[in-house]
Amino acid sequence: MKARIVFLGTGGDSIVVGKQLRASGGIILQIDDTQFHIDPGPGALVRARQENINLRENTAVFVSHSHINHCNDANAVISAMTHSGMDKTGVLIGNKTVMEGEGEIKPYITDFYKKCVERYISLDQGTKIGINEIDVKTLYTRHSDINTLGFKFFTPEFILSYTSDTEYSTALIDAHKNSDIMILNVVNPSGIKQEGLLNTDDAIKLISKVKPSLAIINHFGIKMLSINPITEARKITRQTKVQTIAAKDGLEVNPLSYAAKSKQKTLMGYK
Numbered sequence: 001m002k003a004r005i006v007f008l009g010t011g012g013d014s015i016v017v018g019k020q021l022r023a024s025g026g027i028i029l030q031i032d033d034t035q036f037h038i039d040p041g042p043g044a045l046v047r048a049r050q051e052n053i054n055l056r057e058n059t060a061v062f063v064s065h066s067h068i069n070h071c072n073d074a075n076a077v078i079s080a081m082t083h084s085g086m087d088k089t090g091v092l093i094g095n096k097t098v099m100e101g102e103g104e105i106k107p108y109i110t111d112f113y114k115k116c117v118e119r120y121i122s123l124d125q126g127t128k129i130g131i132n133e134i135d136v137k138t139l140y141t142r143h144s145d146i147n148t149l150g151f152k153f154f155t156p157e158f159i160l161s162y163t164s165d166t167e168y169s170t171a172l173i174d175a176h177k178n179s180d181i182m183i184l185n186v187v188n189p190s191g192i193k194q195e196g197l198l199n200t201d202d203a204i205k206l207i208s209k210v211k212p213s214l215a216i217i218n219h220f221g222i223k224m225l226s227i228n229p230i231t232e233a234r235k236i237t238r239q240t241k242v243q244t245i246a247a248k249d250g251l252e253v254n255p256l257s258y259a260a261k262s263k264q265k266t267l268m269g270y271k
């Protein structure tokens with residue numbers, strides 16, 4: 001199996017994204033011939049080109065919620081993927097708000113682009129679907145878009161989970177358990193509390209319970225950038241004993257290097 005995670009962006013608040021201090025093109029997950037594009041925010045097309053990612057190869061686009069730094073370029077990515085519907089291909093998975101709207105919020109994905117893909121699905125938290133060899137489960141979050149989804153990808157070799165934007169809750173421990181690799185949207189450093197978002201202290205609590213092989217912090221706000229996410233990642237590593245890295249734009253990770261945990265489990269299962 002071949003696998004790769006590529007960060008097309010790591011910006012997490014309106015200042016960082018607005019000034020493009022960090023990019024906001026989302027995350028690419030490649031597993032053999034399957035390519036997932038998660039949360040394509042502003043600049044996704046440009047960042048894909050810069051990192052040599054061919055968006056025509058997207059198998060599925062995942063949009064966790066309706067905030068602009070997660071969904072802004074979803075329609076544009078679908079257009080690139082499908083030649084604006086000339087080649088109806090791929091799957092679009094979005095939360096209720098981006099797909100159907102919520103209260104006064106209009107659906108961010110337009111009817112036209114929904115019809116450009118082979119299949120579009122609006123999901124609630126806690127549901128499961130299969131795409132090629134991979135099972136995907138939508139996870140609990142608590143965020144200002146009440147329908148926000150975390151995602152957990154069950155591949156034959158490893159389990160990867162993504163918190164999306166959420167505040168800390170013990171429900172996250174159960175949602176992310178057994179993950180080999182966790183990607184956490186840690187907007188703020190230690191001591192800075194903001195409703196609906198994780199900070200370093202929350203990340204420490206969550207990572208020390210889930211104990212993945214690798215944790216990647218991502219989606220940084222301006223206060224996090226001014227402190228330096230690398231310092232915060234080191235603090236998390238020290239306190240949780242879990243290897244934790246701070247994502248930067250263009251970071252590539254080979255998830256297979258961190259698959260030991262689930263492999264071990266499988267072996268134990270056979271005994």
Ligand SMILES: [Zn+2]
Pocket residue numbers: 065067143165
């Ligand atoms: Zn958000």
